[in-house]
Amino acid sequence: MKNSSAFFDDSGFSFASLSDGEKRLLDMLGSEDMLNQPSSIYDLIQVPSVQEPQQPVETSEVVNDAETPNSSSICTSSNDAVKDDQQSKRSTQGGKPKKMLKAEKKIAKKQREPRVAFMTRTDIDHLDDGYRWRKYGQKAVKNSPFPRSYYRCTSTTCGVLKRVERSSTDPSIVVTTYEGNHNHLCPVAHPGAMGISPEPYSLRGDALSTQQRLQQQSIQHLLQLQQQPYTISPASFSNSRATSYSPLDAPTHVLEENELSFSPSSLFRDQGLLQDMVSSQMQSEKK
DNA sequence: CGGCTTTGACCGGCGC
DNA sequence: GCGCCGGTCAAAGCCG
Numbered sequence: 001m002k003n004s005s006a007f008f009d010d011s012g013f014s015f016a017s018l019s020d021g022e023k024r025l026l027d028m029l030g031s032e033d034m035l036n037q038p039s040s041i042y043d044l045i046q047v048p049s050v051q052e053p054q055q056p057v058e059t060s061e062v063v064n065d066a067e068t069p070n071s072s073s074i075c076t077s078s079n080d081a082v083k084d085d086q087q088s089k090r091s092t093q094g095g096k097p098k099k100m101l102k103a104e105k106k107i108a109k110k111q112r113e114p115r116v117a118f119m120t121r122t123d124i125d126h127l128d129d130g131y132r133w134r135k136y137g138q139k140a141v142k143n144s145p146f147p148r149s150y151y152r153c154t155s156t157t158c159g160v161l162k163r164v165e166r167s168s169t170d171p172s173i174v175v176t177t178y179e180g181n182h183n184h185l186c187p188v189a190h191p192g193a194m195g196i197s198p199e200p201y202s203l204r205g206d207a208l209s210t211q212q213r214l215q216q217q218s219i220q221h222l223l224q225l226q227q228q229p230y231t232i233s234p235a236s237f238s239n240s241r242a243t244s245y246s247p248l249d250a251p252t253h254v255l256e257e258n259e260l261s262f263s264p265s266s267l268f269r270d271q272g273l274l275q276d277m278v279s280s281q282m283q284s285e286k287k
Numbered sequence: 288c289g290g291c292t293t294t295g296a297c298c299g300g301c302g303c
Numbered sequence: 304g305c306g307c308c309g310g311t312c313a314a315a316g317c318c319g
Contacts, residue, residue, distance in 0.1 A: 136292090136312075
């Protein structure tokens with residue numbers, strides 16, 4: 001057990017080094033587009049969010065569908081690229097009939113929850129993000145020695161899904177994909193203001209290792225960023241020790257370490273989180 | 288006993 | 304049409 005550095009998907013790693021499966025996954029998430037053209041962090045961070053009033057977001061990227069009124073947007077490709085919708089599938093399967101009616105399928109096709117992937121450098125397979133998850137499946141994935149685990153939020157009214165798998169190219173990296181938005185408060189931590197209060201952890205504090213806390217906090221941190229329309233500022237990433245985000249249509253705001261209630265320096269320092277967050281593509285472009 | 292994980296079976300999408 | 308593959312179900316078992 002050593003480092004724990006959380007970072008979000010595409011901007012944070014070498015796309016080229018990924019396996020086919022991982023590329024496909026990120027492709028579904030629209031990552032390639034993001035790599036080519038850094039856009040709203042909403043595209044990157046579609047973390048399950050509590051249904052709290054959010055500032056209206058005014059970007060053309062934002063899509064609020066009926067399913068997720070408060071979720072701002074979206075990796076459109078993840079919404080369009082579709083398979084069957086588990087929700088409706090589940091409901092029809094609950095009784096007995098395992099086959100869906102064609103009409104139902106059509107409807108189901110349209111309803112695709114927004115997805116977001118996190119890549120986290122950690123030894124822990126299942127990151128504790130504050131929500132409670134029930135594992136409902138595990139599958140071996142092609143081109144990867146590591147299985148993919150499927151989790152569902154234990155809240156009965158919440159249909160958020162989560163997939164967890166290790167990177168085949170870098171076993172120290174765990175790829176966590178969230179699908180959908182929580183419609184309830186986080187049972188452990190309540191992401192609210194910019195500062196991340198450690199208090200909620202007291203609920204189960206003893207059970208959490210320092211690393212787990214850091215991971216939670218990192219995720220929560222990203223979660224909070226979702227509240228505001230930020231875009232990533234690659235230049236700042238590479239030039240500064242501090243994590244930099246650029247709110248849309250607003251002056252660049254650089255998040256200094258001391259703006260966070262937890263110390264990202266412990267994450268960034270030595271472990272190279274910032275480096276992780278800078279895509280190799282960006283780096284190579286500089287050369 | 289309730290909640291969770293494990294795991295084989297099943298289903299649907301997709302490419303050939 | 305067929306086979307592969309990802310995703311989900313659900314029974315069985317485990318654990319606190």
